[in-house]
Amino acid sequence: MTTIRDVAKHANVSAATVSRVLNKKGYVSKEAEEAVLTAIKELNFRPNAVARTLYNKSSRMIGLIVPDITNPFFPELARAVEDVALTYGYTVVLCNADGNVEKEHNYIEALKQKYVDGIILTTNQLSFSDEEEVGVPMVALDRIIGSKIPTVVSSNEEGGAAAARHLIENGCRFLAHLRGPKGLATAEDRLSGFRKVVEQSGVANVIVEADFHFEKSEQVTAKLLEHHPTIDGIFASSDVSAAGAIKAATAMGKKVPDDLQVIGFDGIPFGEMLVPSLTTIAQPIYKMGAMAARLLIKLIENKPLERFYYELPTELIKRQTTRRKEENNE
Amino acid sequence: MTTIRDVAKHANVSAATVSRVLNKKGYVSKEAEEAVLTAIKELNFRPNAVARTLYNKSSRMIGLIVPDITNPFFPELARAVEDVALTYGYTVVLCNADGNVEKEHNYIEALKQKYVDGIILTTNQLSFSDEEEVGVPMVALDRIIGSKIPTVVSSNEEGGAAAARHLIENGCRFLAHLRGPKGLATAEDRLSGFRKVVEQSGVANVIVEADFHFEKSEQVTAKLLEHHPTIDGIFASSDVSAAGAIKAATAMGKKVPDDLQVIGFDGIPFGEMLVPSLTTIAQPIYKMGAMAARLLIKLIENKPLERFYYELPTELIKRQTTRRKEENNE
DNA sequence: ATGATATCTGTAACCGGTTACACATTTTGA
DNA sequence: TCAAAATGTGTAACCGGTTACAGATATCAT
Structure with a gap:
């Protein structure tokens, strides 16, 4: 050398x-x-990058910690972060915390030791409270940590409301919400939006917990439809979860969207690959990732931030798992 | 500090x-x-890890370069690599080369500069010939580079043959193969297996190129079915590609599997989320990743390798997009 | 008893860049 | 014309661990 x-x-x-x-x-x-x-x-x-890093105490790397790289939402986010980071001359280190608080801590420690210049946290896990003491610039993405940490999320509550509204407008009479993990702010917000609309309009509804995963959602939906065969609209708190619901419903002989309408949340490309393609509340995934990266870089470079909380709008994408019912029966 | x-x-x-x-x-x-x-x-x-790395010229990190983190096959692989690496005390750095040869080179250079101990390459791209001169232990995963580089693949040719056999046994009379990118060894092998069976059995067939992506496969299939409406069996060279085929067929009013049977390749969880769920030739994704990681670590630690080429068996997973036709018409 | 070996510890150099500082030389401007 | 400022360059210390080497004791074998 x-x-x-x-x-x-x-x-x-x-x-x-x-x-x-x-x-x-x-x-x-x-x-x-x-x-x-x-x-x-x-x-x-x-x-030599290492020698440089040692003296400068800066590696021009930023860490991106995700809870589950297997959920297509996160690779999508990662791409956005990477694109922005690269244009500013930073490299991204992707870490898969696996929904494991300990692993998350380990990664944060390891990243600090490697002199990363900043960290973007997207973890599902509700983990620790001492984020302020991490000693490295941090940004929370699709997750709310604390007021001192700049945060980028989408309008989860409004999205949940929009989902409920859409199902109701389409003529659904009995809604179910497959809510995300308890304690996770984004999941709570989606639920809260859903609940408000549903209560205001007086539509029958039931809420069950299903993490964002496919199998769990499939199982939960199967049980749910067994107990409440008249459910005719499901709002799942992620697209993957929606796929599980559709799977379970189909297995029970229900037709989507004729017998049961389903709406997801996320707007990952995956939804378009389904047949019928999935109606969903789309988050501006790329924008969220890009914005988080830009915020982090501002933080790193000691530039002022206008705000500490950015909420990006969600958007209802109507596809084939929902459709307006004709006024007919009852 | x-x-x-x-x-x-x-x-x-x-x-x-x-x-x-x-x-x-x-x-x-x-x-x-x-x-x-x-x-x-x-x-x-x-x-301090950086100081350590500087002197030791070893960072206990291994780089994993993937062509498209957005294709669920790769996150799956990444998890396996990470699991094994962590148990041996190595950290994984995931790099998304984006099917871009230049980006791949940049990453390799960047990783070398960071004193990574080894690199696992999974790129789609056919890139460079001087891998032997990289100067860092390397393993090729799901990709064939050169005889000097240890390689882990699945039995692509046999998988392609099995796919064709399955469609024929199920009564298909006119097969199509959505082949993967030209020049990519794994795609060529799948094609070759398919071709052998098809030629031997004398079944009508047509081969068209579609990269592994959804949209492209959807478009290609639409055109294909328009020209050849009697196609009744499609072998797609990836699961995502199969989803595109199904989408196109459904849009044209064809029922899967009644009018058209479809089989994919990969065996990612995604296939199970589809309705109907996807019949596929499953690669042992986790095993492949784990084996590549173990090989690389052996290489790093100067332990002897038994072989330089590992081919892991694929497996036909029958699900709902294929099914035996009754002997009836014609 | 005595040389050989094992145990313990510190000094200083090293990994490969970066930069404060000192010392020259040149340019500027009043 | 001469001090002040700008330009150019090298030496040596530094970032934070690691280790060759040397010197000091302790233990062992004969």
Whole structure:
């Protein structure tokens, strides 16, 4: 491996001068600069990132901690974060905390040790309270931690309300909500929006817990439809969860959307791949990731933030798992 | 940040002794060890990973380069790699090359600079030929690079053959294969297996190119079914691609599996979420990832490899998009 | 008793960049 | 014309661990 001192020798200057050329910092004469540049070319020199990081206490990396890389929502988010990070010259380190608080802590510690410049946290888990003491710039994404940590979420409550409204407008008389994990702010907000609309309109409804996963949602829905065969509208708190609901319903002989309408939440490409394609409350996933990355970088570079809380609008995407019923029976 | 010298001062020993305690290397007296351990506790000292890496030229990290984190196949693989890596004390850095050769190169360079101990390459892209000169242990996963690089793949050819056989046994008379990208060994092998069976049995067939993506497969299938309305069996070279085919067929009023049977390739959880659930040739995704990780770690630790080429068996998983036709018409 | 070996510890150099500082030389401006 | 400011460059210390080496004791074998 070529070092800066090899280059220096080759160019007949000191290591300091080479460093100055590399960083375009301080005074360097034209001749020296040229000599260094040629030497760098000839020796195919690349400055050692680790040595740099050690002195600078900055690695130009940002950590992105996700709860479940297997849920397509997060890769989507990761891409956005990465795109923005790369344009600002940062590299992204993706960490899969697996919904495990301990693993999350370990990653945060490991990242700090690696001198990452900042961390974006998207964990499902409700974990710790001492985030302020982490000592590294942090941004919360699709998750609410505390008032001191800049936060990017979508309008979960309004989205939940919109989902309920859509089902009701489509003629559903008995709604179910497959809510997300308890204690998770985004899930609570979706529930709360749903509840408000449903209570206000007086539509029959039932709420059951299903984490965001497919199998669990399938099981829960099967049980739910058994107990309440007249349910004709389901709002699932994630698209994957909605797929589970559809699966269970179909297995019981219910037709979607004729017997049962289903609406998801997230707006991942996955929803379009289903047949029938999934109606959903879409989050602006890419925008959320991009915004979180930009906020973090501002934080890192000590630029002022206008706000600490950004709520991006969700959008109802009507596809084939819901449709307006004709006014007919009853 | 507490350094090793702070600890040394606190324990009344030299930094060298502290380092010896940390690494359990060399002679240290009981008393000294205890003093150091207490000092470490009291100061809450964590050795700096970057400094360590700089001297050791090893970061205990391994890089995993994937072509498209958005394709659920890869997160699945990543989890396996991570699981194994963690048990051996390595951290995984996930890089999304985006099917972009240049990005892949950049990542490899960046990883080398960070002193990663090894790299697992899974890229779709056919990229470069000088892998032997990378200078870092490497393993190819789901991709064939060169004879010098240990390789883990599944039995793509046999899988392709099994897919064709299954469709034929189920009574299909006119098969189509949505092949993967040209030049990609895994895609070629699947095609080759398919072709052999089809030629041997004399079944009518047509082959069209569709990368592994959903939209492309949907478009290609729509065109295909328009030109050849009598196609009654499709083998898609990925599960996501199969979903695209199903979508297109359904949009044209064809029923799956009654009018058209579809079989995918990969065996990602996604296939089960579809309605009807997807028949597929499943790769042992987790095993592949785990094996690649173990191979890489052996390589890193200079342990001997038994072989340089591991082909893991695929498995036909019959679900709802295929089914035996009764002998009836014609 | 005595040389050989094992145990213990500290000093200083090293990994590969970065930069404060000192010292020169050149340019500016009054 | 001469001090002040700007420009150019090298030395050496630093980031925070690691380790070769040397010197000091303790233990062992003969």
